[in-house]
Amino acid sequence: MVDHHIDQSASRSGVTSASDVAQSNQNEALPLDVDPSLTDAAAVAEALGVDPNTGLSSDEAKRRLEQFGPNELAGAPPVPKWKKFLQQFQDPLVYLLLAATVISVIAWFIERANAVPGAEGGEALPFDAIVIVLILIVNAVLGYIQEARAEQAVEALAQMTAPQTSVLRDGKVVRINTSEVVPGDVIVLGEGDSVSADGRLFAAASLRIAEASLTGESVPVGKKPDTLAEAKALGDRSNMIFNGTSVTQGTGRAIVTGTGMNTQVGKIADMLSATEDEKTPLQKEMDYVSKILGIAVCVIAVIVLAALALLEGFNDIHDVIDSLLLAVSLAVAAVPEGLAAILTVVLALGVQRMAMHNAIVKKLHSVETLGSASVICSDKTGTLTRNEMTIERVVTPSGEVEITGTGYTPEGKMVGADGSSLADQPALKSEALATLGVGALANDGDLRQENGKWEIVGDPTEVSLIVAARKTHADKAYAQFQRVAEVPFTSERKRMSIIAKDNAEGGSLTVFSKGAPDVLLGYCSRIAVGDAVRPLTDGDRQDILATVERLSSEAYRTLGQAYRPLGVANLSEVPGIKSNAAGQISDIAEQSDAIETDLIWTGMVGIIDPPRTEVRDSVAEAHRAGIRAVMITGDHPLTAARIASDLGIIEKDGKALTGDQLDQLTDEAALDKATSEVSVYARVAPEHKLKIVESLQRQNNIVAMTGDGVNDAPAVKTADIGVAMGITGTEVTKQSAKMILADDNFSTIVAAVREGRVIFDNIRKFLRYLLSSNVGEVFTVFFGVVFAGFLGITQPETQGVTVPLLATQLLWINLLTDAAPALAMGVDPQTEDVMNRKPRKLTDRVIDASMWGDIIYIGLIMAVVTLIGMDMHLAGGLFTDRSVDALGHDAQMVEARTMGFTILVFAQLFNAVASRSHLQSAFVGLFSNKWLWGAIGLSIVLQLVVIYVPFLNSAFGTTPLSALAWVECIGLAAIVLIASELRKIVLRAMAKR
Template identity: 80%
Template sequence: MRVFAREQIPAFSQLCPLWSCGMSERIVEEVEPVPASAAGPEPVQPQSPQELKEVRAQQQLLTDVDPSLTDADKVAQLLQVDPNTGLSSAEAKRRLEKFGPNELASAPPVPKWKKFLQQFQDPLVYLLLAATVISLIAWFIERGHGGDGEALPFDAIVIVLILIVNAVLGYVQEAKAEQAVSALSEMTAPQTNVLRDGRIQCINTTDVVPGDIVVLAEGDTVSADGRLFAAASLRIAEASLTGESVPVSKKPETLASAKALGDRSNMIFNGTSVTQGTGRAIITGTGMNTQVGKIADLLQSTEDEATPLQKEMNHVSKILGIAVCIIAAVVLLALALMEGFRSVDDVIESLLLAVSLAVAAVPEGLATILTVVLALGVQRMAEHHAIVKKLHSVETLGSASVICSDKTGTLTKNEMTVERVVTASGEVAITGTGYAPEGDMIGTDGSAVPEDVRHEVISTLGAGYLANDGELREGDKPGSWQVIGDPTEVSLVVAARKVHADRQYHRFQRVAEIPFTSERKRMSIIAQDSTDAGNLTVFAKGAPDVLLAFCNRIAVNGGAVRPLTEGDRQRILKTVEKLSNEAYRTLGEAYRPLETASLATVPGIRTNAAGQPTDIAEQADVIEHDLIWNGMVGIIDPPRVEVRDAVAEAHRAGVRTVMITGDHPLTAARIASDLGIIKPDEQALTGEELDQLSADGNTQAFDKATSQVSVYARVAPEHKLKIVESLQRQGNIVAMTGDGVNDAPAVKSADIGVAMGITGTEVTKESAKMILADDNFSTIVAAVREGRNIFDNIRKFLRYLLSSNVGEVFTVFGGVMLAGFLGISQPGAQGVTVPLLATQLLWINLLTDAAPALAMGVDPSTEDVMNRKPRKLTDRVIDGQMWGDIIYIGIIMALVTLIGMDMHLDGGLFTDRSVEAMGHAAQMTEARTMGFTILVFAQLFNALCSRSHYQSAFRGLFANKWLWGAIALSIVLQLFVIYIPGLNLAFGTTPLPATAWLECIGLAAIVLVASEIRKIFLRAMRK
């Protein structure tokens, strides 16, 4: 199972000890570098008898001992690891070499020689090989009849050489594309948090070894099988392994008897995902020694399915192939009826004609060029922080019509700062910005804070400091700070340190936790007071309107407690509304003394047979009641400066921006208004209101709301999924951002699932098609722009390739059917005379398919790329307009080519000068050389024309330097094939005089003139 993890992003490093923080998510701003010993420890020395004994003990555990029935301490002893410090880097390297990387066995890589031979596995190649055989037969027959034919079968030799050259080009291009995809895979390589050298480090999942201590948190994907020895409200989704749809509660207690896989509650398994809580486990099996490894045969990779674009290209190729077969049949039938086949040579030449038509019709390198252009585009996106996991997702990106985005960290800076604290006695401002714990409390008017208010503020921030999974550490550089955990929680830690609340509440040690979930919208911890006979206290924080419902008392006058009245509730809710209107995110804080030192004696607590409390997380109803309201904090997260421009650009492009957040509706509406997502007078729709719209199961009202509303607040994960599905029902192509594990269903269901690279969990990244390396909304819009440009460029080179090849088909067809009128065949001549040889057509395709088409694949974006409506996925890549371009240019190409040939033959329609009496064969060679060269130059002019359906070729004429380089290379190669004796003999060409070059360029330029005239007409029609 492959997951996309914390790639080259400042994501996270060390995690706080499980027993002191129990984090639900871990996000830090700077990665603590792994020590040199971890990156490259000293060479492994020969194993001593003691080391061999240890390895045998480890292997015994892996094969003979059931870890679920073995005490965790015994497992650690057998694996020779200290759970408090983990393995040393040197020992981990030894085990990695001993047990191998932590990955499933995969099919051996395809040898290079086999990949090269695969380039010949194409029906067109088979057709050309058949042409080679026919050409050899014709040569043998001609030699056998004592004719004065060529000494060598040049046609056959050239066809084989060109096939080889084309195969080499295809092999090289595909290799580059594979390297590009491989580079992206390395950027998104899965990683795992392990305890090594006494510190928690983030390592590649493939480097996990038996005996490693893994640290688990919500959203992580389990990287190997292991035995739990510590857990806090840990739940793991094991549907990928056991089929159990409900996450399984995990506990470290040793099982009394052997259980089925789904009932081994003290074990973790490779490929499963953490949905809640935290834990630590000793790895007992890696790679093929995991449960997933045992069923690896069921996980064999399947062949990649062709993308929609590739399917359409295959469809186009089939259409062209059928059309050519029909044309060839018509031509052969007409020739048979008019002239008849008098000899074997006539039959062979007729078959070669059919082959020439097929060669002319289908661009040989189309599939390879398409793959390379997509790969190059994906690489460019990665450079701009948008990591696309699948090449074909680029097609969807350019079609996005709605972008659903979370607020925090994507539309805003994710630099949460507590600026307001409101208690029963007053409101204060907290000074200082960012994560540096430097500041103090002052009155909102700048005055000094009364002592009773100061006491209440410290009590409020103290509760938030304890009911917290975040951590603030000083960085390596002076003045730098390392943030671990959710930025909102870290902002409470920073605020508590500013007013020294952390010092007063440091005496409390956490003993149990009821974790935050998006459904509960609150979190509680139970802490023991070391100075008050060890008594326990509940500290809680959460959405004020939610937490207030669990409070029946309020702290006032610097520490006194009285009943919470209805007036108090209304005043608190009005304050919430006031702060929300000022774009603050609000969090309420509360507490309750339990007046006992043991959880087992708390009234209502359920215990097991040993008298120990069962999972506290499942007993929230017993703990979270009769709370004492402390106060609330107002937290600000300013919008990103660049996002407003990105939203405006998206709107110009017809892409609607939708904000979906768990914040208060007024906060969401204020931020959305500031960013230009909605107008100032528009309101947010809440999750509760969404439930009412869909209460009767009728989706019409729901769909009507989602078609009009662009801001959603107080939503749960299931609401996100419903919003995405509703927008899709309306025909939208939806991009959906997400970071938490609960966002994964909506992200996966969206047409373009976008995971956050910094704050995103492993599960969300696995579900997404794209990962934002900087968590910035602007990057999504930039990716849409790049996706549109890539799609535009694909259309450009398709217009170019197909019109050029259609021109070749019309040239061959017209040259054969009108041979007598054009002077291509002389009166009384027998057999078929083709205007251009198959080798010449192959050479043209080799020149004009590869380099210019690839150059057009990196063409700069046009000015209007973000000024038009999104493309629908149902729209054809090659639509009616493009087919009009293709056929129009193809006809012009054929006409100028045949005219140029006619001008160098006796008896033609357009001959404007006498042709020297040098024999028809010599004249035909010169005429073919003219037609050959005119067609090459016509296609090079066509490369300039094909960059736009409407825009003149002279606008941005020199914007693409690669295209001009490809044109120059094609001209030089054409000169080689005409003037180098060996090549002109092989390709049936002859050196041309200078005047002939003027004719070639002049006639070929008619393609450019004709295209410009058509574009002028189209622009006038559009206006």
């Protein structure tokens, strides 16, 4: 196998091993007190105690990580746990409740002060104040726990999406988290990589790095390992790499000289202002809803207090205190305290579920966008197909051969197109071997066997050439060649070339090239037929292009191969190559015209990448969900159309639009018309992806766009849902994306959209439940005060207002029914129709008019049944005229409040069952959510505790209920479910019409 790695012989002398330094500098800083850009790379390596050919050992890297710390910029210090807990009390509602506590304590003191000595009456302790404080503490604990869980989920997500770096450890290239890079590490750079630390280059091939983030220079900077003669500005240090920049072209290796705060970025970190996490659109809407509810309640409270003052007047301090407690009760009833925490937890849990299915969503708020996707633009290779590139055909001037075997296991052989032996066709055999040998040489991929399994390194298309060469032993025929220079592949050039010296022929140089056949053919003037080379004729060109069309129509991707002996042993002797006075050659990639000329065509290969079997079903599911699937590929139009047809993206006679045709659509209207109709794009460059995304977005589509290369990053970042490939994607693309596919599979995108819709549906479910329940509490307090005379909610011995439910009871209801049932609804199983409806528009409100109808309707029903239940146990009521029993008005009011308190709790539990769907009956999949029933059971047990534990009776103003009273409670509460079902029947009937 030919060694395709960068030649590192220049830095192999005078290097101290890492183990030597580990012993001598166990607890000391590494000795690098010189400017690395002015120091020879070998001297830098020696100073940092690393062999550039093997890198650090794992043990030494671990020691240095402990010594120097993680490769991270210093951030804001973590917030102590006690501060996080106290932050739970930083809420206007809590301030209001604390004010209520003070008022309750004052009222208790006044009552105790005015009590007649020796007489019974009054409370021994201010139970209202104590209970409010206890519930506030419990609420804060629950909020703290929920936030901690959400932070853990986000932290786990950050670990999944943590940037990675290729480094040389123990003589092998491995991928590690960027935070684990240490001084002295050897970083291996490739196109699309993010530079994770400052370092001194010691090898580079056509390396260009974008340093705009550090220097402001928009044009990528060419990099070379040569030692600088004098100190230069940051942007001119061509032999240095810097943290936070990105590789746009070429390859290289560098020794890390600085990590974390010791990098150039770290030196200016103090000028970087920390930004707070932006609230999600959902959280913003919830804040808005809470604000509206709060304002509405304040207005209602003012109106009620004003009416009471005018009609009854405030006779003493008790009336004022009771009125203020009424206002507090309305506020407590209105706002679901744990809404923000529940929302964050539900989103975090949903994101974790996606991660388990290979879709890693980097930001929680992206879940909302996912459920709204209307177009998914996807690469073909690896996403719609298996990405197991296999060469099946080799076409040369003398004919065509087949290569047996599939996948990356190098087991197979070369036979004739009809399966016959090639023993009697020596010319065809030698041409095929030459074609495969050239492809294996002009290659940056590698094939390794690890633990009995073949693993690929690099681009799958390149590796397929290596696999085919090993199957046919073509690699052995070219083993004497050693690479000395490279003109790398770019999406614009569509070809790559290397210059290699033949060690068996006195070191003479040869150019080996591969690329798109139609492109590479333009640089060829000769053709190899058997052992002879002759001029390439127009007829030859037409035959080759016709073969490309034929193979493309059969879904093969084609790659052409060519070569040219240079006839010299030194690059400086090649005609057209420029060098300076010292004989040094500038970047060879910039002199491709002198290299890639007068090439000799050897043949082409046909590469097949079979479609993923599961993708066809996923495409069909996307279409059912109103989501359009679009294929964007650099392949031949016929290949793209064939694969797209097989997957159901287009009909069999569907056509593909090429990049050249897109360039001709200079008018926006024409481009938008084309993108609204065409679902397959072929022979496109990365800039075309951006045009397609922007065009689709102008048509009000929510666009998901996949990408892997560095040039895909602009389109991925511009898309509403940028999707990076987790396996083949570059670090730059992963950082630009909102979601990463761990398996590079299109079906995973569709599954993520489905999960996004489920999460959004569940959010709407618990919002419908929470808000309707809290509105029910507000209506209960408001109408209980307004219609107190009709309902008998009065205390004849006292003047002023009598609230139907105490503030502590309302707090208990919120604590009991808001947290567990709402969280359980957040993990409700998906409904059957989740992928049978059109995508939601981002402009659609989370709480729309129909939901507000549900909320107000259910809230009114709750208030009515609660007040009816209280009325049935009060003297002078509207529905009953119960006489005052021996215990008097106060005991009767306690019993009535206990009834209303319990009815409201059970009404909200029935509402939890009813709120799982706007239209579907609650009895469909009634027991599918075990968590919800567990939450309901827990709430019932806790409510029984409040009613039947004596000391809690005093705290919450309750009394034990009789069996008949329980029948009344459950019967009245069940009306909420019945009323909801009746409304759904009417709505379904209206929907059908």
